[in-house]
Amino acid sequence: MQREKIVVIEDESDILELIQYNLKREGYSVLTSTNGEEGLDLVRRENPDLVLLDLMLPGRDGIEVCKRLKSDPVSRNIPIVMVTAKGEESEVVLGLGVGADDYVTKPFSPKELMARVNAVLRRGQLKDEQGEGERIVRDKIVIDAARHEVTVDGDPVTFTATEFRLLHFLAAHPGRVFKRDQLLNRVIGEDAFVHDRNIDVHVRSIRKKLNRRRDVIETIRGVGYRFRDRQGAPV
Amino acid sequence: MQREKIVVIEDESDILELIQYNLKREGYSVLTSTNGEEGLDLVRRENPDLVLLDLMLPGRDGIEVCKRLKSDPVSRNIPIVMVTAKGEESEVVLGLGVGADDYVTKPFSPKELMARVNAVLRRGQLKDEQGEGERIVRDKIVIDAARHEVTVDGDPVTFTATEFRLLHFLAAHPGRVFKRDQLLNRVIGEDAFVHDRNIDVHVRSIRKKLNRRRDVIETIRGVGYRFRDRQGAPV
DNA sequence: CGGGCTTTTAACACGATCTTCATAATCAGC
DNA sequence: GCTGATTATGAAGATCGTGTTAAAAGCCCG
Numbered sequence: 001m002q003r004e005k006i007v008v009i010e011d012e013s014d015i016l017e018l019i020q021y022n023l024k025r026e027g028y029s030v031l032t033s034t035n036g037e038e039g040l041d042l043v044r045r046e047n048p049d050l051v052l053l054d055l056m057l058p059g060r061d062g063i064e065v066c067k068r069l070k071s072d073p074v075s076r077n078i079p080i081v082m083v084t085a086k087g088e089e090s091e092v093v094l095g096l097g098v099g100a101d102d103y104v105t106k107p108f109s110p111k112e113l114m115a116r117v118n119a120v121l122r123r124g125q126l127k128d129e130q131g132e133g134e135r136i137v138r139d140k141i142v143i144d145a146a147r148h149e150v151t152v153d154g155d156p157v158t159f160t161a162t163e164f165r166l167l168h169f170l171a172a173h174p175g176r177v178f179k180r181d182q183l184l185n186r187v188i189g190e191d192a193f194v195h196d197r198n199i200d201v202h203v204r205s206i207r208k209k210l211n212r213r214r215d216v217i218e219t220i221r222g223v224g225y226r227f228r229d230r231q232g233a234p235v
Numbered sequence: 236m237q238r239e240k241i242v243v244i245e246d247e248s249d250i251l252e253l254i255q256y257n258l259k260r261e262g263y264s265v266l267t268s269t270n271g272e273e274g275l276d277l278v279r280r281e282n283p284d285l286v287l288l289d290l291m292l293p294g295r296d297g298i299e300v301c302k303r304l305k306s307d308p309v310s311r312n313i314p315i316v317m318v319t320a321k322g323e324e325s326e327v328v329l330g331l332g333v334g335a336d337d338y339v340t341k342p343f344s345p346k347e348l349m350a351r352v353n354a355v356l357r358r359g360q361l362k363d364e365q366g367e368g369e370r371i372v373r374d375k376i377v378i379d380a381a382r383h384e385v386t387v388d389g390d391p392v393t394f395t396a397t398e399f400r401l402l403h404f405l406a407a408h409p410g411r412v413f414k415r416d417q418l419l420n421r422v423i424g425e426d427a428f429v430h431d432r433n434i435d436v437h438v439r440s441i442r443k444k445l446n447r448r449r450d451v452i453e454t455i456r457g458v459g460y461r462f463r464d465r466q467g468a469p470v
Numbered sequence: 471c472g473g474g475c476t477t478t479t480a481a482c483a484c485g486a487t488c489t490t491c492a493t494a495a496t497c498a499g500c
Numbered sequence: 501g502c503t504g505a506t507t508a509t510g511a512a513g514a515t516c517g518t519g520t521t522a523a524a525a526g527c528c529c530g
Contacts, residue, residue, distance in 0.1 A: 134354065137337050160476060177383040188477095198478060200518065220383050221486070221517065222396025395487060396517095423488095432507090433489060439508065456497070456506065 003029045004121060005048040009039035009065065010083060011057050015106070019052060019083075022110040023117070036061040040068060043075055050121055053100070055084040070099035072189045073165050079120045083108075136171045138229070139216050143171050157209050162187065166199070167206050170217060174229035177220050199225070238264045239356060240283040244274035244300065245318065246292050250341070254287060254318075257345040258352070271296040275303060278310055285356055288335075290319045305334035314355045318343075371406050373462070374451055378406050392444050397422065401434075402441050405452060410464030412455050434460070 006028045010016040016032055023030045031046055033039035036057045043051055051069065055062040066082070069075045082103035102120050104113055136143040142151045145168055150157050159167060166187045170178070178186075180196040187202075188194060203225060207214035216228045241263045245251040251267055258265045266281055268274035271292045278286055286304065290297040301317070304310045317338035337355050339348055369380035377386045380403060385392050394402060401422045405413070413421075415431040422437075423429060438460055442449040451463045 135337060135351075137335070162477070175382050175384075177381065194478065195480095197480095197518085201478075201520090204519065204521095219518070220396075223383050226382070397488070429489065430491095432491090435507065436489075436509090439510095442508095454507070 003027055004050065005029045005031065005046060006050045006052060006117070007039065007043050007046060007048040008032045008052040009034075009036065009042075009057065009062075010052070010054040011035065012054075015054075015083075018110070019113065022113060026114055026118075028117075036065045040065055043069060043078065044072075047075075048078060050117060051078055051080045052117070053080055053082055055082050055103075066100055073187060074161075074189070079123075081116055081120055134168075134172070136168070138171055138174060138227070139213060141171070141210070141213055141216065143168050152210055152213055157211075159206070159209060163202055163206050163209070166202050167217075170225065170227040174227045177223050177226040179224040183224065238262055239285065240264045240266065240281060241285045241287060241352070242274065242278050242281060242283040243267045243287045244269075244271065244277075244292065244297075245287070245289040246270065247289070250289075250318075253345070254348065257349060261349055261352075263352075271300045275300055278304060278313065279307075282310075283313060285352060286313055286315045287352070288315055288317055290317050290338075301335055314358075316351055316355055371403070373406055373409060374448055376406070376445070376448055376451060378403055387445055387448055392446075394441070394444060398437055398441050398444070401437050402452075405460065405462040409462045412458050412461040414459040418459065 006023055008016060008019050008023070008030060010019065010032070011034045013034070016034065020030050020032060031042055031048065033042050039053070053062055053066060057065070062082070066080055069078065069080065079101040080099065082100045083106065084103055085106045101123075102116050104116050134143075134145045136145075140153050142149075144150070148164060150159055150164070150167070166183065169183070169186050180199045183199050184192050184194060184196065188198075203217060203219075207217055210216065218226050218228050220226060241258055243251060243254050243258070243265060245254065245267070246269050248269070251269065255265050255267055266277055266283065268277050274288075288297055288301060292300070297317070301315055304313065304315060314336040315334070317335045318341065319338055320341045336358075337351050339351050371378040371380075375388045379385070383399060385394055385399070385402070401418065404418070404421050415434045418434050419427055419429060419431065423433075438452060438454075442452055445451065453461050453463050455461060
């Protein structure tokens with residue numbers, strides 16, 4: 001059984017140590033950072049199973065960090081547990097508002113912390129197991145998000161991470177047209193500084209892999225792309 | 236809250252019971268049939284929200300049932316979840332080919348089954364919601380911005396990007412007259428350095444494509460164009 | 471640091487679309 | 501009906517958007 005990786009972002013060193021000690025004792029692999037920017041990088045690099053995040057980092061950018069993590073498709077699915085000082089109720093709301101999955105309020109007992117962490121992780125696993133993670137089936141194309149797997153006409157096809165996200169996103173909203181910059185935001189990242197036409201190239205490789213089904217991705221000239229749906233909407 | 240109605244077509248009585256038990260426990264209203272022909276009638280009579288269909292009904296007509304349901308406009312929009320035995324991969328493909336919306340493979344856990352059923356039902360709802368948003372319907376012309384699609388008298392018509400924007404803009408402000416330069420600004424671009432008369436040409440191609448409904452775009456001599464306000468000839 | 475993979479950029483060609491222009495049709499006022 | 505102005509039409513050239521390819525730039529793992 002592999003140990004779950006947890007990133008802790010917390011500026012108060014004594015609290016950080018406390019958390020780290022307890023997590024390690026439970027068998028988790030722990031990585032830490034004491035400021036937001038660095039923590040952000042850490043998460044992106046390490047792709048942990050969970051993030052413990054102090055809401056009140058210096059410069060109060062804990063929320064900012066959370067927002068950034070949740071807006072990036074790559075890190076969106078990593079659960080985040082907020083650590084907040086007591087009485088910061090409004091802050092908690094804010095934290096949950098930007099996508100945090102749970103929170104603990106200082107001062108907290110190690111027990112409580114562990115309970116939260118375990119609960120959130122278990123929640124995620126459960127989701128995976130029962131396949132609640134979306135499976136999209138359209139036109140003989142099966143897109144299994146939980147397993148990160150695609151089959152076309154029954155044959156498994158491998159997609160790279162970006163290709164998969166793009167295909168998945170389009171297929172999740174069939175019939176709907178998306179402009180290139182919209183796709184960039186949703187698939188590559190909020191603040192991605194990449195050229196629009198990049199999408200074209202990804203679309204091309206996706207189509208190539210979709211092979212016979214390549215035309216489920218339709219080009220709307222002058223606008224963008226969309227996933228075909230044959231069902232005519234009743235007026 | 237009304238309970239969603241689900242029809243289950245499955246010949247193995249123990250599996251049928253299992254499914255029925257679980258669905259009922261989740262609060263669904265369940266109707267069952269153990270053969271294809273009867274099941275077909277049941278669906279038509281009851282118009283359920285979802286159909287659970289065994290792929291391998293005696294006489295292997297599960298696929299046939301699916302095909303029939305999907306080809307009938309009345310039942311086409313009812314989502315179908317296929318129930319298949321493991322290793323019937325090719326059958327799954329077949330099932331998907333005839334329009335099934337998802338599938339579960341035997342043996343399945345009740346949890347998994349429920350997850351699928353819930354997911355498919357949720358998916359359907361979502362679709363309805365967002366489809367209703369950015370749509371303009373006037374006379375027998377439907378302009379769907381999200382899909383970038385237009386239907387005239389029910390027939391889909393393709394418009395180029397500029398044509399679409401022009402038509403959409405006019406239709407969004409029915410009865411109001413716009414001068415050519417106003418239309419240029421709104422449709423082509425603020426700083427477009429194009430001749431006024433260009434609009435005429437676009438209007439022409441739009442009218443051409445609108446065919447029988449061409450005169451919803453009225454010419455106001457000496458001023459510009461407008462989308463007709465009052466109903467024209469019905470049908 | 472090197473090697474394989476993925477992502478991004480750049481460049482070209484082709485076709486679709488936009489724009490212009492010349493001409494025909496229409497309109498309004500006399 | 502005639503006349504000048506305005507709009508519709510058709511066709512030709514200019515422009516733009518996309519598909520495609522190849523190569524550069526990142527990235528990860530050992």
